[in-house]
Amino acid sequence: MADQTLPIAGTVDVTPPRRSTAMLLEWLHGWVVTVDHKRLGILYLVYGIFFLLVAGAEAIAIRIQLAWPGMHFLSPELYNEMFTMHGTTMVFLVGMTIIFGFANYLVPLMIGARDMAFPRLNAFSFWMTAFGGLLIYYSFIGGFGLYGMGAAPDVGWWAYAPLTAKAFSPGHATDYWALALIVAGFGTLGTAINVIATTLSMRCRGMTLLRMPLFVWLMLVTSGLTLITITPLTAAQIMLVIDRYLGGHFFDTQAGGSAVVWMHFFWIFGHPEVYVLVMPAFGIASEIIPVFSRKAIFGYPAMVAASVGIAFVSLGVWAHHMFTVGMTSVGNAFFVLSTMLVGIPTGIKIFNWVATIWGGKIRFATPMLFCLGFLFQFLIAGLTGIMLSVAPWNWQLHNSYFVIAHFHYVLVGAIVFNVFAGIYYWYPKVTGRMLSETLGKWHFWLFFIGFHVTFDTMHFVGFLGMPRSIYTYEPDRGWNHLNFIISMGGMIQAIAVLIFAWNLVHSYLKGKKAGNDPWDAWTLEWAVPSPPPVYNFAADPVVHSRRPLWDLKHPEDPDWKYEA
């Protein structure tokens, strides 16, 4: 199928591309001043993958420290900085940038638009986010000012009060944390606004809301959720900065302030944030699974409704992070039940994906393998989530490695797996070359095995009572072998990610030519050349169904005959 081209009439420009004679500086300048959604999308993704490697290295440092009892691989101070920076980086500089990278690149192409609704706002948002990342990493050399050693933030990514007060966090490390995330938060807000305006106002003719690809739908819901999710964190961090710089008392318990208020504000952001990250991953799976099962997605309207439902319910579950703080029994019951309620729309989604695969003609290419891994792991992550939502169970296991295992099952097992799937799936569109399937299979299997060795074992060490965020442990606790196994799993994952990084570079130079539509897919981005020209579509496309390219390939049996 690789050489087959199915252009929508007039969408492909036959003018040969101008031979580029740009010098290195000119080329660099082009990337810095660009407002093209595709280039910004690539910038977001490269930035995210770079920090994925950085935060991954931090995780490996943590795992070496914990591999044996009584290790001194890291100093205690550096250990605290490592887990803080690992969490902060993965959520804000990897997760958010990669999902918005996908959104930037794909949303305009999928809805048949020329660009995002506000190209310059788009560039501004990216550079704000990029600056936030540089700022927080600059703390490694700037955290104590010019006179002391550098220090990165070491208060945990949740930064609970009163640890963040000036008395307990001297120097500027915590200020870097707050200010960098405020800056990056404005970038995120800008992109979220842009995605909403693009999906609602830039759709090509015939692309009604209920004909949009599910990826676009999920990005719309995610962006809407981002608007009311990132902003509470920004507000809370402004309060923190007021406390630290202007002598305010928001979280100062000695002046009547409350540390629990910070916890509430943080988790009002923190819990929906998980859905902000996972819903684009759902979107990626909803594009890939149908194409590799050779069937249209099962239950499209139910998928859309479930996405909106998840976003809605996710706003009312935050205090399940705070059962051990102590709440009234009514409060406990409310958050137990609201958390369990999330299982219903997510369950609908899982059944729909399984029903899509059911009876399909499955192609086990690398993107599909990662999506299948996701389905399996996300189910388990959901089940341990239900376990943790039960308040008495939570009292036993809160802040243990069981919790760490649970949320890494979501963040790695679901999100990272789907991000890899998405990169294998759309890399040919972005670069014009296929990623190597051989290296891809190595990447998948090593990562899959490493993932399960690490995170399955983490559940057990959590049951045995190992708390999170500890620097080291006594050898007589019975955690020694399990911790060693977990660390070995981490190494296997690291090797897999290095294979992936090598694959990205190698295939860019030597990969097989992809053609317009290597996967025989159905959404609009596959109707343009790979890589797409700057203007995307030479003529505005018109669509009549959810699978415009299916209609083109099968004029005798078009989809719009069956869609209501």
Next chain:
Amino acid sequence: MSAIPVSPIAVPWHLPSRGRVAMLSLITGESAIFTIFVVAYIYYIGKSLWGPTPQQVLDIPIFNTICLLSSSVTIWLAEREIDRGKMRGFAAWWALTIALGAIFIVGTGIEWHKLIYADGLTIRTNLFGTTFYSLVGLHATHVVVGLIGLSLILLFTLTGHVREEHSERIQVFALYWHFVDAVWVVVFTVVYIVGR
């Protein structure tokens, strides 16, 4: 080029204005920021361990409030004028909006001056000071940003750069100003009525 199958239903194609959608999204996000500050304010009412208390020092800023809320009416009148192509009327109502907003911000300045120098209440004095200056200050910041925007638009109007065809953009910006006014209703209620 293959033939594009023609859908049996030819639907007319209307999309919402991207400016309006973006501004409404921004307002949604901003509302969340204000919600957090308002919740913090309400939660901390009466939790200060020492004075001064709101009862002792706060006066209800009725004149300020009337000015700010009427600026929503004047900006609406300005929107109507530009919609009808009457640029002089637009500039006049727009300038009046700026004047009313400026009166509000000057009034806030006078209030803060009295609180700081006469009553000795600063942001670090007590919990009330922290929450009061943060919430009212956050709103005042939005008024200042709004005034800068309004003034730029007035400048461009007087130099002839804003014309009748920009009516929609003007309305999108006016949405922001209406939002700032609406937030004041909440802040006013919480700070000067519930909290006092």
